[in-house]
Amino acid sequence: MKYKNKIAGLLIVLIFCLSYNIDYISYKMGPDSYSMDPDNISPDLIWTMLGEKVQRVILISIDSCNPDYIRPDLMPHLWEFMFYTGCMFINAETILSSDTVSGHTSMLTGAYPNTTKIFGNQYTNVSLWFHPFPGFMAPNRFFDYNIRQANTIIEAIEPNLTIGTHFISSKWLHWMLGWESDSWVGPEFKIEFSQGAPRFLPASSYSWANPDYQSQVGNGYGEMLPMDHWIINALIENLRNEKFPQNFYFVNIGYTDEMGHVYGARNAMAERQMREVDNLLHRLFVEIISSGKLFNTLFVITSDHGMETIHEEGVNLEALLNEAGIPCYIHNEGGSAYIGLPFIDKNTTGYKKMKEYTLNYLELINSRYWLFDDIVPSENYSKYNIPEDGCAGDIFLSFRKGARIRTKNAPAHANGEHGSINERKIVMMWLGPHIKRRGVIFNEDPVSICDIVPTIGSLMGWDLSKIENTINGQDLTTIYNLGESV
Numbered sequence: 006m007k008y009k010n011k012i013a014g015l016l017i018v019l020i021f022c023l024s025y026n027i028d029y030i031s032y033k034m035g036p037d038s039y040s041m042d043p044d045n046i047s048p049d050l051i052w053t054m055l056g057e058k059v060q061r062v063i064l065i066s067i068d069s070c071n072p073d074y075i076r077p078d079l080m081p082h083l084w085e086f087m088f089y090t091g092c093m094f095i096n097a098e099t100i101l102s103s104d105t106v107s108g109h110t111s112m113l114t115g116a117y118p119n120t121t122k123i124f125g126n127q128y129t130n131v132s133l134w135f136h137p138f139p140g141f142m143a144p145n146r147f148f149d150y151n152i153r154q155a156n157t158i159i160e161a162i163e164p165n166l167t168i169g170t171h172f173i174s175s176k177w178l179h180w181m182l183g184w185e186s187d188s189w190v191g192p193e194f195k196i197e198f199s200q201g202a203p204r205f206l207p208a209s210s211y212s213w214a215n216p217d218y219q220s221q222v223g224n225g226y227g228e229m230l231p232m233d234h235w236i237i238n239a240l241i242e243n244l245r246n247e248k249f250p251q252n253f254y255f256v257n258i259g260y261t262d263e264m265g266h267v268y269g270a271r272n273a274m275a276e277r278q279m280r281e282v283d284n285l286l287h288r289l290f291v292e293i294i295s296s297g298k299l300f301n302t303l304f305v306i307t308s309d310h311g312m313e314t315i316h317e318e319g320v321n322l323e324a325l326l327n328e329a330g331i332p333c334y335i336h337n338e339g340g341s342a343y344i345g346l347p348f349i350d351k352n353t354t355g356y357k358k359m360k361e362y363t364l365n366y367l368e369l370i371n372s373r374y375w376l377f378d379d380i381v382p383s384e385n386y387s388k389y390n391i392p393e394d395g396c397a398g399d400i401f402l403s404f405r406k407g408a409r410i411r412t413k414n415a416p417a418h419a420n421g422e423h424g425s426i427n428e429r430k431i432v433m434m435w436l437g438p439h440i441k442r443r444g445v446i447f448n449e450d451p452v453s454i455c456d457i458v459p460t461i462g463s464l465m466g467w468d469l470s471k472i473e474n475t476i477n478g479q480d481l482t483t484i485y486n487l488g489e490s491v
């Protein structure tokens with residue numbers, strides 16, 4: 006064969022082969038979004054063509070985030086995003102005790118602790134501590150689904166099959182709040198420092214929806230991925246999983262809390278973690294903008310409580326009271342404590358005398374040690390919306406900033422703590438294209454963590470009638486003219 010013919014023959018064979026593969030090659034060389042693989046067509050796109058839209062709210066709780074952390078030098082991306090897309094209330098408050106479980110319970114139910122009955126991180130019926138049947142006291146039962154007396158926004162919207170819910174939490178404390186969500190993931194079954202695979206609870210649809218989840222997001226800590234990174238990765242991965250778009254996302258960023266407890270508040274370590282969260286939020290904002298999903302998304306960025314630095318070792322309050330002849334149980338919730346006196350019947354003169362004596366003695370202790378900002382007898386619990394049915398004991402104490410107590414077997418906590426009146430100030434931002442760009446709202450009267458649920462309901466147009474009789478918060482859209490529905 007002539008040389009020229011050989012070349013021509015080779016070319017024909019090459020063109021023949023390429024004709025089969027050129028589609029594949031161009032598909033591989035092009036951007037992913039050009040793929041016509043029907044599995045990868047965005048429901049957003051389909052529903053937009055059908056004249057509908059995917060509504061989405063992303064509720065992010067930055068655990069232990071003080072509102073003064075939101076500043077342009079510390080969190081420049083969040084600060085800028087806030088000015089471009091919405092507003093931030095300068096004066097927002099959580100409930101008492103200003104703790105993680107009670108804070109998130111009120112955040113997700115819109116109800117105060119005297120409605121939810123969740124007034125701290127642990128549930129204890131403080132008044133029944135001396136009861137002959139110890140089961141009555143039921144300490145540490147925060148996983149008990151039946152204690153909480155108000156339903157969450159997730160439980161309210163879940164019967165509606167067109168609204169998908171997704172719960173992403175750094176903390177195992179929150180299980181009972183996410184129980185009814187369509188899917189639930191966290192970096193680990195146990196708390197921050199352990200290792201392991203993400204959990205799908207309970208019988209979550211998510212592992213079915215996205216079996217590659219773990220390989221995409223990685224293990225929390227298993228691959229030395231810091232927890233807050235894992236949480237934002239998990240959120241982004243879910244947002245990308247367009248086959249199963251969700252409408253309500255609850256996201257708890259939890260390592261900020263750990264840093265606060267270990268190192269205290271308003272220092273270089275706390276600020277380092279906030280800078281990291283700011284960069285993670287920037288990644289999230291860029292992701293949601295570039296995927297074209299910002300248009301129908303509402304961001305609520307808040308915190309469950311603040312954080313203050315502790316600088317005292319803690320007075321042993323239990324020993325002081327016992328020495329004065331006051332037998333009692335002290336339920337310590339970080340910056341707050343609930344004192345239970347040994348009387349079932351609150352109408353006896355014995356109870357009244359003992360309570361008066363205890364209150365006087367606490368005032369005396371305060372005149373010497375200056376431990377408390379407020380000493381509240383149970384008949385005045387409505388002042389702080391604390392449960393009045395006896396479970397929160399007979400006297401509520403809120404500790405002075407920086408001061409803590411010990412009990413006989415519980416030491417004072419670490420360098421940072423929350424739980425008192427001093428850690429009530431929280432972050433509250435409403436962001437998205439449908440929110441008016443008002444920047445910082447200098448509100449004199451504080452908005453409440455309980456206002457979040459009714460305001461989301463109003464902005465998303467969701468039917469919350471199932472929980473309207475337990476919601477204590479207000480719809481901020483009407484009071485502050487926040488914007489239009491998403």
Ligand SMILES: [Zn+2]
Binds near residue numbers: 068069105309
């Ligand atoms: Zn917390």
